[in-house]
Amino acid sequence: MMTFSHPVRLARTALLAIAIIGSLGVSARADGEAKLLAPSGTLRVGIYPGSPSSMVTDAAGKPHGLSYDLGAELAKRLGVPMDYVRFQRVADIVTAIHDGQIDFTVTNATPARANDVSFSQPVLAIELGYLVPANSPIAKIEDIDRPGVKIGVTKGSTSERTLPAKFKNATIVPAESVKVAIAMFGRGEIDLYATNKPTLFEISDQMPGAQILDGNWGAEHMAIAIPKGRESALPLLNRFVAEEHSSGALDTIQQQAGLRGATKATRE
Template sequence: MRTSSRRIAPIVLLAFAMTGLLGAPARADGEARLLAPSGRLRVGIYPGSPTSMVTDAAGKPHGLAYDLGGELARRLGVGIDYVRFQRVADIVTAIHDGQVDFTVTNATPARANEVSFSQPVLAIELGYLVPANSQIGRIEDIDRPGVKIGVTKGSTSERTLPTKFRSATIVPAESVKVAIAMFGRGEIDLYATNKPTLFEMSDQMPGAKILDGNWGAEHMAIAIPKGREDALPLLNRFVTDEQSSGALDTIQQQAGLRGASKATRE
């Protein structure tokens, strides 16, 4: 019996060692199944904003949500599907409904009721864009009767700005692309959203200007469906790795993302 016990002991230790070795991949596989239950990571994007997806001169797509989604899918060892929408509010709804697995968006309290967020990825200023030859030269000139402020329908701007202005009128636009056309038809006098998007718009509007100052900041974070919170530690490590390695800086440069600053954890 003593000989048998001595022989069994190493076998038991080996079994525990194998369990430890196999545990890490098992957890990783579990997180992959949790974040991408279909076996492919469905990333929600909308065109026109470097925080989501834009294309460079060669037609290659870049963007915060686009590139971070691609990198996460690679780390998880799963395929990726990019699902396009007109605006970010539609993506948030799709994540809430389980039709999309991942995006990057402003982590507002209202959206936190619909989706779950990682730690902040980066912070970006909110501002105003005016067209060439605009009579509005300062933020202080905005709140006047007859001034029409364009915002993206369903956005944080649409919910927030009515409380800031008593005289100016808020005018929702279906998308950033539509908003640029609205400027040409005189339907809006300025546009309010995050500065990376405003810079992108100004590149398509000769003489347009972003007003000095800001009216707040967005705290961009990864959004996933409710019920997948067990994957948040992995997502937070992923965000920290992207920030510390310099990969996030590269993503911003490739997307032409301007007006961003380092995120801080609250």
């Protein structure tokens, strides 16, 4: 019996060493990912109020949203604290990410924005549409392109860049924020508002009688945006997105944020 005890001890020691080395490797990798995605030691999450794709508050005053909740989930996975940085518009967040002031947000992954930030695989696809106030003479999309019709869009948004080419007679009117746009309706400064449908549903909840017109003028492909130069973290982010889908966590986030008008994204 004593003859074999030494080799057995050696085998056990070797297995323990392998386990320790493996755990150290995982720890080092996780630490490296955290330093890459949150180099300040804190994951800085860019949010703006008024859109379920970013941040809204429920009836109890609790915040929810894609950027808000996915940022919290990623920070937990990385093992780092999180700091929400609030902006008025998504365009300002994209600029802050480009300048390295923000680490994370979820936004429309357009080719123009891809020049300034790096994107994960799509998280969700969201229809783009139009909202009209109560008693509007505009009943369908075909009624929009007429002289004197004023289409509100968020300043610096995809809508502002895209819609001028679609309309030859209607006028595009930029608004500083979604909150400002609601006030512009009351003053007669805009006749309808164009953006993604989840945001339009949020606006309609605050404007009795408002309607979202049938149909759409395209779709946004929402993805995680991070600063350029951190592309080696994209495989981690893509796994993160896939796991949020498969676990049902993304469905829960959508429900809590009241995100309506979204479909599953097609991922590469």
